[in-house]
Amino acid sequence: MSDHIFRPETLAIHAGQVPDRETGARALPIYQTTSFVFDSAEHAAALFNLQTFGNVYSRLSNPTVAALEERVAALEGGRAAVASASGMAAEAMALMTLLQAGDHVVAAGALYGGSVSLLAVSLAKFGITTTFVDATRPDAFAAAIRPETRAVFAESLGNPSLTVLDIAAVADVAHAHGLPLVIDNTVPSPYLCNPLALGADIVVHSATKYLGGHGTTLGGVIVEGGRFDWGNGKFPGMTEPSAGYHGVKFFETFGDFAFAMRARMETLRIYGAALSPQSAWQILQGVETLPLRMERHCRNALQVARHLQSHPLVSWVNYPGLPDHPQHALVQKQMRQADGVPGASGLLAFGVKGDAAAGVRFIEAAQFMSHLANIGDTRTLVIHPASTTHRQLDEAQQRAAGATPDLVRLSVGLEHIDDILWDIDQALAAAAR
């Protein structure tokens, strides 16, 4: 092994998987098994004590799932990763490993609706409180930090608000208070943005979206950067003997992948939201083509955004890849160029002229753009968040999350750009009737 630095296109295909030792199979085998035999009672004891690494039970680890974990860790430039049954499970795993009753989180207000519910409702039931702040203002994060704050949480690119987070600035705020910055990097995918390189400490993904890319399979991943000092006094769960795993001191024992090990052994093992090997395999089929797909998603989305900007039936367009977007400079700083266009993902939002009902008419008139609650599919997807993904929130929360009543969100797919523009035009014409 030399010190050659492999690029994301290569990592997306190779990282985490070498030919099978037993059979020489070049593609990844699906290890569809719940359990793994021990060589001896001694070997079993060493595995349970974490004194050797290996597979015990697929709720903890599985060889097919491990290939996905290492691949995403490599694409993010992280130290280690842990996969989970869905993106929400990944986010819950990251936060439940970090936090306990009495702790406080400072989070961006412009978040995916499920994330708002997790923080504002589900974790609140366990005595963990959250203050939501304006994601465009690093000083707002600083002002909301309290003595009991233990994490800062935000999305690199907000869904559906498309707010771009100044990751380095917010990381500085978090680190000045001895706190880890947790970033949901689902929308850019690890091809367009690597938050760990910008100072974030933990990345979470819904692998259901661009990583898989095919809209067939749920999955999630957390990635640990390996640079955060868990020994700063604020995280006794990382430094003191673990009550959840017979006295192991995770930070002392595992160093720069201590958080990933603790998430796996304390949280994943006990709450049980493990990813199935079959699902890991399907997601990996998508990951192999992630760089190619992201380039096309970005190129198509930029053309759609430009088209909508000049469309008489559209009142506004929000796409951070447009040069006149207020955060375009941040996109250029933080996100990879995709085939010569800014890497702002395939997500964009716009307002259909008229009332909220016009937006609903647009969606219903679409011919092949699919009305559903997902993003990052090969297919172009369209949704009205205020009446679907964000309907559990009241209007103030919806606005805080960037889901205004007239907002229509497009997840621009990989169909031919002329066909996408044709479907948009005919649906807009129908909405205006």
Added chain:
Amino acid sequence: MPSPSSTTPAPHPGDDPALLRRILRECRTIAVVGLSAEWHRPSYFAAKYMQGKGYRILPVNPRYAGQQVLDMPCVARLEDLAEPIDMVDCFRKADDVGPLADAAISLGAKCLWQQLGVMNLQADAKVRQAGLHSVMNRCVKIEHARLFGGLHWAGVNTGVISAKRREA
């Protein structure tokens, strides 16, 4: 931690994966200084793992001198060892590493390995000047598992990109 760049260690020969691989291939007899007999301590974890991978582990710890640790006789000091060693693996605080570096040189060891969280720069410079390999702030077990396979199962980014079957 102010920024990632300020915490990234400067390049050190002991951080080169190729050299780490060579060290772990060549150093088969390891004196583990500060080896605990308590199963949940990192030193016991690491030494037990290495023993399981075929390395000869020689325990060095005055607390257990004359007793057996990991089924091997424990001595108080490196100088009390009755056989040649390839590596001195230090589970001691950085201030205690100086004399261990001297002993590693005089005993003809090939490598001084300072464990996670242990970085004695003077000892590092001294052994390197004497022609030994030097590794700091790394766990011998974690590096073995990273470079030779096992850590892959724990979702760790091993950096291995290859079309050859994984080594056993």
